[in-house]
Amino acid sequence: xxxxxxxxxxxxxxxxxxxxxxxxxxxxxxxxxxxxxxxxxxxxxxxxxxxxxxxxxxxxxxxxxxxxxxxxxxxxxxxxxxxxxxxxxxxxxxxxxxxxxxxxxxxxxxxxxx
Amino acid sequence: xxxxxxxxxxxxxxxxxxxxxxxxxxxxxxxxxxxxxxxxxxxxxxxxxxxxxxxxxxxxxxxxxxxxxxxxxxxxxxxxxxxxxxxxxxxxxxxxxxxxxxxxxxxxxxxxxx
Numbered sequence: 001x002x003x004x005x006x007x008x009x010x011x012x013x014x015x016x017x018x019x020x021x022x023x024x025x026x027x028x029x030x031x032x033x034x035x036x037x038x039x040x041x042x043x044x045x046x047x048x049x050x051x052x053x054x055x056x057x058x059x060x061x062x063x064x065x066x067x068x069x070x071x072x073x074x075x076x077x078x079x080x081x082x083x084x085x086x087x088x089x090x091x092x093x094x095x096x097x098x099x100x101x102x103x104x105x106x107x108x109x110x111x112x113x114x
Numbered sequence: 115x116x117x118x119x120x121x122x123x124x125x126x127x128x129x130x131x132x133x134x135x136x137x138x139x140x141x142x143x144x145x146x147x148x149x150x151x152x153x154x155x156x157x158x159x160x161x162x163x164x165x166x167x168x169x170x171x172x173x174x175x176x177x178x179x180x181x182x183x184x185x186x187x188x189x190x191x192x193x194x195x196x197x198x199x200x201x202x203x204x205x206x207x208x209x210x211x212x213x214x215x216x217x218x219x220x221x222x223x224x225x226x227x228x
Contacts, residue, residue: 043118043207044157046217089156089157099162100145100147100217102157104149104156104157
């Protein structure tokens, strides 16, 4: 049973515009959320995270928003650049019961075109 | 080393063969994780080590899967009597702290069972 869901397998955005990647989760015990970025033939790279006590976290061009009541989070990339083209994974954890274990979504392939 | 190193990068095994996948974590990293990523899916947790202690092996899919980290550094994931459904990318990740979440992944080992 998929506890973290990324319902859009792909997203295509023009350079300079905003990219919005979405993620939903079902486990109400999840209290820490992360986004990873993955290029072909490489391992996922940590991008940004957010704790459930916050509703927004920003790091440069990347902002993650968390809506706990809707069990939804999103990653905004502004402005998008061609180098952002990659697969983005949403991940979640219940810090109270697991020792670093993450639950991942299936990923969204982002393509940023010039 | 500078990053998490996994070997081999690619492995083709005949069904029924035993395989061993190696992970060299970042020096000094306490936590080590193994994940399995099937085609088109997100990474799925297999097991977690804190130093040499295997604290969570709940994600191992069967007793054919075995992992060890005897000296608290290098880890080996062993799969006995491989089956076609074992075909996947096996990712290793390490973290400096216990239960750390923004961990560093290796590039993975792509296992193909024929």
